[in-house]
Amino acid sequence: MLKVLVVDDAVFMRQALKLILERNGFTVVGEAENGRIAVQKYKELSPDLVTMDITMPEMDGIEAVKAIKAISPGSKIVMISALGQESHIKEAVMVGATGFIVKPFKEESIVKALSKFHSST
Secondary structure, eight states: OOEEEEEOSSSHHHHHHHHHHHHTTTTTEEESSSSSHHHHHHHOOOOSSEEOSSSOOSEEEEEHHHHHHOOOOOOOOOEEEEEOOOHHHHHHHHHHEEEEEEEOEEEEEHHHHHHTTTTOO
């Protein structure tokens, strides 16, 4: 069972992701409302996987990915954002994101995208 850290500044989005993940066999070990807290929680919780929003206060998702990758180069981070423009996808992948899901999403797309990490951890 993969341990997941859910990062999004919107409470309803964190709750929705947590519900989807737990219903599909993932364990949500923590939540963060911005990138700065995400980096702290990553250090504390050592999750197998992080879902990361891009646009957040204090520290955005791109900066948080850079910080987490500096701590743990092998970390697995999937960006989940309404900003589906090609430039954001490229930037996220360039700094180390291992996947990208665009909001609004369907439960099946989340499960399919994150389930591939079951075999790689």
